[in-house]
Amino acid sequence: MSSLVSERRAGPGRIFGGLALPRLGATLLALILPVALVVLWQISGTNGSIFGGALPTPDRVWEAWLKWAFGASSMGLNPYSGTWLESVVFSTIRVAKGFAIAILIGVPLGICIGWSRMVAKVLDPTIQWLRPVPITAWLPISIAIFGIADFGSIFLITIGAFYPIVINTTHGTRDVERNWIRAALMMGASPFTVLRRVVLPAALPSIFTGLRIGLGIAWTAVIVSEMVAVKSGLGYVLWDAYYVGRMDIVIADMVSIGLLGYLSDWLIVRVEHFVLRWRRLQSFNA
Amino acid sequence: MGTVSITGVSKVYGGAQGVRALEHVDVSLAEGEFMALLGPSGCGKSTLLNILAGFEAQTDGVITFDGKSVRKPGPDRGVVFQEAALMPWLTVWQNVIFGPQVQGVAKADYEPRAREIIRVVGLEGFMEALPVQLSGGMRQRVGIARALVMQPKALLMDEPFGALDAQTRLSMQQLLLDVWQTFKTTVLFVTHDIDEAIILADRVCVMAARPGRIIRDIPITLPRPRSINDLLTSEFLGFKGQIMAEMRGAH
Incomplete structure (x- = not known):
């Protein structure tokens, strides 16, 4: 439990301690790494895939996710659609x-x-x-x-x-x-x-x-x-x-x-x- | 009510070859008597209090409270701990009523009493505070209130003001003098502070260490009601000189 306390003391919010928006600052700092990884992953792919077609790039994943989440159920062609x-x-x-x-x-x-x-x-x-x-x-x-x-x-x-x-x-x-x-x-x-x-x-x-x-x-x-x-x-x-x-x-x-x-x-x-x-x-x- | 009789009590920690914390202690307290146990650290004064409280068992000897052998803790002996030992997740009010609550006392019975005691110890306006928000002196007021609300026959106080700064300690001593004047409970007060022992108690039992034992039993005849101003009287200084000589002699 000491981890929570130390988070509070040395957490990212403290860097912005003097500013009015420490929360926003913390969120921005937390997003730097994932955004950078996604961008790197995207630009290192060609024609929607990297590692010689082994993995799709983020835009393709996003598309698949949208269909998976919001698509109409259609058992035949895309069994995942809408599920x-x-x-x-x-x-x-x-x-x-x-x-x-x-x-x-x-x-x-x-x-x-x-x-x-x-x-x-x-x-x-x-x-x-x-x-x-x-x-x-x-x-x-x-x-x-x-x-x-x-x-x-x-x-x-x-x-x-x-x-x-x-x-x-x-x-x-x-x-x-x-x-x-x-x-x-x-x-x-x-x-x-x-x-x-x-x-x-x-x-x-x-x-x-x-x-x-x-x-x-x-x-x-x-x-x-x-x-x-x-x-x-x-x-x-x-x-x-x-x-x-x-x-x-x-x-x-x-x-x-x-x-x-x-x-x-x-x-x-x-x-x-x-x-x-x-x-x-x-x-x-x- | 509230009489204590301690006969031939010994306490050895850690087997036959262990530390002899107490050796053959004989002492008794009359109803309504205020006794201070005075001695250096390690002389077994807290051990004696813990045995009377029922927290620890003696190795040998008999200890009775109102004629009954002491076996376990109970609300007839209210204990005030050195660092107050309040439940940090309960407010002042919840800490004070904890005893009557767990004993199943009716609310109508304990609430007026708890309010009155909170007023007496000067905690009005802090009922909803958590212990961590209070100063050391205020916490100890809660510790005293929590013990008093159970209407104990005796108060057992284990260096309750030892961790306080000098000024707060004086005001707490005054508070305890006033509270005792009101409730007249039997008190066993453990301390290593000579001034504190004399100003508060009717009797000072001086203890020595290795093995822990009582070496002198000195009646303090300062008139009651007392105040901390009595610390400046020549009578007080007379007792202090006597006890200091006793303690030097013990070493």
């Missing part, structure tokens, strides 16, 4: 479901592990031992159990997002100021009340760190699982388009994934800023 939103919705709902399950399991479990030495001794070794198994290695088991179905994808997302959430929640719970807990006990709080009213809020900054990392992994997991284990969503389209040689759709798909990941992270940061107002004040005063 972008549908794919986005499929993938997003899967991420939302898998991520929600990961939170519902990961946060309470992390609090238990961080709170009780006994629970930590029982669960922590298993978690640490399963954690290095990448989500891709879970694919065969997932397909074997759930078949080519929605829940196979959700299962992989849950597994991927679960580890950073549970581990950060554990750390946050362990690091709670001892005197806050003592103060609550002194005021007559039951152990459960201490967990709910002291440990949970005190651990929230760490929990949000876990959520942000977990959400990033959730997007990786949804794409991987859709490429193999289901027949819809951005990951499915990505692999399908590659097979039929539609690299324009592949690239438009990649950009879409990036945008969705960015938007969902932005959403979490907004929620975090709202929930942790008390903490923002703290870092300004410090």
Whole structure:
């Protein structure tokens, strides 16, 4: 979480600190690199492609994207036409479901592990031992159990997002100021009340760190699982388009994934800023 | 109510060969008595307070509060911590009513009391502030209010003014004198400041380190009600001279 604070201190906005438009300045600075890359990519292509026809140039990608997003559905000639939103919705709902399950399991479990030495001794070794198994290695088991179905994808997302959430929640719970807990006990709080009213809020900054990392992994997991284990969503389209040689759709798909990941992270940061107002004040005063 | 009896209490950290933080401490507090535990850092004065609060268990000995053996923390012993230890995500008001709230006390019961105590400790107008927006002295006022609102039989104060600047410390001492004059609770006040111990307490117990023990128990007969102006009286200086001699002798 210190990263957020340091962002604020040394972030691009500060360079324009004396100016009236620090936000606009930050946006402009952030756009320099992507715009330069797109321009370079465009001018190094000829006849709409680079690398000897292996990849399309940005204008072709843009065209394909427009058709994918807004074109009329026409199953025969262009199966992608007008299906972008549908794919986005499929993938997003899967991420939302898998991520929600990961939170519902990961946060309470992390609090238990961080709170009780006994629970930590029982669960922590298993978690640490399963954690290095990448989500891709879970694919065969997932397909074997759930078949080519929605829940196979959700299962992989849950597994991927679960580890950073549970581990950060554990750390946050362990690091709670001892005197806050003592103060609550002194005021007559039951152990459960201490967990709910002291440990949970005190651990929230760490929990949000876990959520942000977990959400990033959730997007990786949804794409991987859709490429193999289901027949819809951005990951499915990505692999399908590659097979039929539609690299324009592949690239438009990649950009879409990036945008969705960015938007969902932005959403979490907004929620975090709202929930942790008390903490923002703290870092300004410090 | 609010009587404390400590008999033969020892505390050893880290096994049989560990640090002897307290060795065979015997002391008692009468109802409404203000006792200061005075000593250098590492003499075990905070350990003794933590055991009475129920935060730590003694290795040996018996400690009772109102005749009952102390096993865990509870609202009958309000603790004021060194750095206030307020919940930073709660406002002043929410911090103050935390105790009655979690105990399930009726709102109609605790709200008027909480408002009155907030007025007494001078926090009116800061009810919606977060702890981080307050100065150290103001935070400690919240810490005192949060303890008082539970109507504890004893206040256990662990160097509550130790981190404050000299001027704020004086005004907090005056505040505590006034508050005590109103509520007359039993107080165990841990400090390493000789002036503070004398001006506040009815009794100063001087502690020494390695092993932690009480070496002198000195009644302070300065008349009540007191004010920080009493720091300038010859009586005060008499007590100070006596305690300084005791502490020198202990080394």
